[in-house]
Amino acid sequence: MPAPLTLEGFRADLAEYLYLRPDEVDLDENPLYAGLDSLRIVTLIERWRETGVDVTFVELAERTSFAQWWQLLSTRQEAAR
Incomplete structure (x- = not known):
């Protein structure tokens, strides 16, 4: 079974594509305004x-902040266990 996605891992994944440090990722930011394009989002989904x-x-496109993405991801993860 793969290791679960943690909030720290989520932030690190976003930071990699936003060219930031994980602690610089603003979870209240809109992903599209932050600079994520559709290709990067698809790559993150695959990861x-x-x-x-x-x-x-x-x-993900229906949600307007990284915090809402994390809420969806963590809820799905709990349901899958």
């Missing part, structure tokens, strides 16, 4: 699916 979290691009 998170490897941890057992199943989300779609549309589900």
